[in-house]
Amino acid sequence: MAYDKIGDVLVAQGDLSGALQTYQADLAIAARLAAKDASNAEWQHDLSVTYDRVGDVLAMQGNLAEALASYRQSLAIRERLITLDASNASWRRDLAVSHGKVGVVLTQQGKTAEALDAFINGREIIARLKEQFPESASLADDLAWFDAEIAKLEPPAQPEETAQ
Numbered sequence: 001m002a003y004d005k006i007g008d009v010l011v012a013q014g015d016l017s018g019a020l021q022t023y024q025a026d027l028a029i030a031a032r033l034a035a036k037d038a039s040n041a042e043w044q045h046d047l048s049v050t051y052d053r054v055g056d057v058l059a060m061q062g063n064l065a066e067a068l069a070s071y072r073q074s075l076a077i078r079e080r081l082i083t084l085d086a087s088n089a090s091w092r093r094d095l096a097v098s099h100g101k102v103g104v105v106l107t108q109q110g111k112t113a114e115a116l117d118a119f120i121n122g123r124e125i126i127a128r129l130k131e132q133f134p135e136s137a138s139l140a141d142d143l144a145w146f147d148a149e150i151a152k153l154e155p156p157a158q159p160e161e162t163a164q
Contacts, residue, residue: 003029007053011060020057026050034077041084048077048094052101059105068105074098089129096125096142103149116153122146 003026010019027050034040034047055070075098081091099122106115123146130139
């Protein structure tokens, strides 16, 4: 759809309000198509991507509650897509990305335990993909990103006390 490209340009130009309106128009179209044929995986995937774009702009605007809701919509669709085709590596990576986006917003909201769960879920998906595709540099980058996010949230290990 052309709206996503226009929205991308508006984001690059710093027009977040215009980008949000454009992505929301794209979302309305994608939702109608996805509702028309729930078995059409491509339309369902397009809908999940559009929810991500809306969430991205909302997060950039500081509207974390709505961004989280949009990211969770995307995540739910991606979870359903995986049930249709668990072998689709691209969809599995998308699902991991959704967990990551949810984790980032939850971190910003101060919901550390929930964020940590989201990051761990995303990391597990990426780790399995990395085992399947060990040569993938992008999966290695993804894994490093999840590890860094998890490390930010996990309490530092306490040194063991030595007996005297």
